[in-house]
Amino acid sequence: MSTEKSRAVLVALANQQQLIEKTKEYLDELAFLADTAGIETVHRFIQRLERPDNRFYLGKGKFEDLSAYVKSFAIEIVIFDDDLTPSQIRNIEKELNCKIYDRSLLILDIFLQRAKTAQARTQVELARYQYLLPRLTRMWTHLERQRGGTGTRGGAGEKEIETDKRIIRDQITLLKEKLIKIDKQSITQRKSRSSTVRVAIVGYTNVGKSTIMNLLSKSDVFAENKLFATVDSTVRKVVINNIPFLLTDTVGFIRKLPHTLVESFKSTLDEVREADILLHVVDISHPSFEEHIQVVNTTLTEINAADKPTILIFNKIDLYHPDNANDLRNSYLRGGSEQKTVFISAAKRGNIDELKAILGDEVAKKHYTLYPNSLQ
Numbered sequence: 001m002s003t004e005k006s007r008a009v010l011v012a013l014a015n016q017q018q019l020i021e022k023t024k025e026y027l028d029e030l031a032f033l034a035d036t037a038g039i040e041t042v043h044r045f046i047q048r049l050e051r052p053d054n055r056f057y058l059g060k061g062k063f064e065d066l067s068a069y070v071k072s073f074a075i076e077i078v079i080f081d082d083d084l085t086p087s088q089i090r091n092i093e094k095e096l097n098c099k100i101y102d103r104s105l106l107i108l109d110i111f112l113q114r115a116k117t118a119q120a121r122t123q124v125e126l127a128r129y130q131y132l133l134p135r136l137t138r139m140w141t142h143l144e145r146q147r148g149g150t151g152t153r154g155g156a157g158e159k160e161i162e163t164d165k166r167i168i169r170d171q172i173t174l175l176k177e178k179l180i181k182i183d184k185q186s187i188t189q190r191k192s193r194s195s196t197v198r199v200a201i202v203g204y205t206n207v208g209k210s211t212i213m214n215l216l217s218k219s220d221v222f223a224e225n226k227l228f229a230t231v232d233s234t235v236r237k238v239v240i241n242n243i244p245f246l247l248t249d250t251v252g253f254i255r256k257l258p259h260t261l262v263e264s265f266k267s268t269l270d271e272v273r274e275a276d277i278l279l280h281v282v283d284i285s286h287p288s289f290e291e292h293i294q295v296v297n298t299t300l301t302e303i304n305a306a307d308k309p310t311i312l313i314f315n316k317i318d319l320y321h322p323d324n325a326n327d328l329r330n331s332y333l334r335g336g337s338e339q340k341t342v343f344i345s346a347a348k349r350g351n352i353d354e355l356k357a358i359l360g361d362e363v364a365k366k367h368y369t370l371y372p373n374s375l376q
Helices: 018-037 060-072 086-096 103-115 116-134 161-191 209-217 257-264 266-273 289-302 325-333 352-370
Strands: 006-014 039-048 077-080 098-103 198-203 234-240 244-248 277-283 310-315 342-343
Touching: 006 018, 006 060, 018 039, 018 103, 039 060, 039 077, 060 086, 060 310, 077 103, 086 098, 086 116, 098 103, 103 116, 116 257, 198 209, 198 266, 198 289, 209 234, 209 244, 209 277, 209 352, 234 352, 244 352, 277 289, 289 325, 310 325, 310 352, 342 352
Parallel strands: 006 039, 006 077, 077 098, 198 244, 198 277, 277 310, 310 342
Antiparallel strands: 234 244
């Protein structure tokens, strides 16, 4: 994407079970995603509709309103909060004559921008190509064509779209082979760390995971107020009460995380699967923090990592002002969960000592299980 921000409108549906206010909140998140991708949001369209229209996602009248707005204000991008079918993308692009993003493609593009290591870039590129393959259209401009003089087959009459599809299939094959080699290296690295207690930080995107990583490890992991500031997993050695352990900062989860991304990030998510302890970070100042907890828990269940000892860290407590904080604390302590709970402010360094004490106790339990003879 260029340094000059493209202008976009956002589009979402609200069914009978979903309040318009909740849909607006989801569009706030979509706008944050767009900003992270370098796209400026200038308008929003919301329609109450039980299910997306098969042709244009929106109903006929609302789509005509969208079309009129896009053409009147020369809008470059339209972003939908749901995933679109290949036929919907073709129909919408043909009518609007502009770039079309659905939620998954936007997230994939952000991941591609943010990925720094060879492993992360390979994982994201594979996920993106797999997502694009059935959705290529004549007007698609997200994909950089990789043609050479001898790289194409067929005569001049071959459709460009078919050529692009063949190129993508070849790229998918190459990326899968590359990822297999990288995964083997990652497995070897993790095996070499198997004798040390491993702790993984998980949570919804932009809840402060990297800031907490920096506080606990005294490192300089990149952190900013953007969605998916961290895509690559980062491992640091930490010592609490003279017991060493490995702390991993992982990619943030989000509502409707693209399935192809979860599949491609298998190696990165193995850091979570193979961890001994999870630190589940929650932005308690966010109005939907309980929904965020559920999204993370659901994702952990999907990757078979939901049964691990977990410390629930409510971050940004300095920005949250409940009527009775004790009620909130007790509501989670009374839930029958074995999760430890701590309330902190990573930005203000508030209550970090309590977090370290709880984490130190959990690490010690696991450490002495691995090395019972070291218990004095």
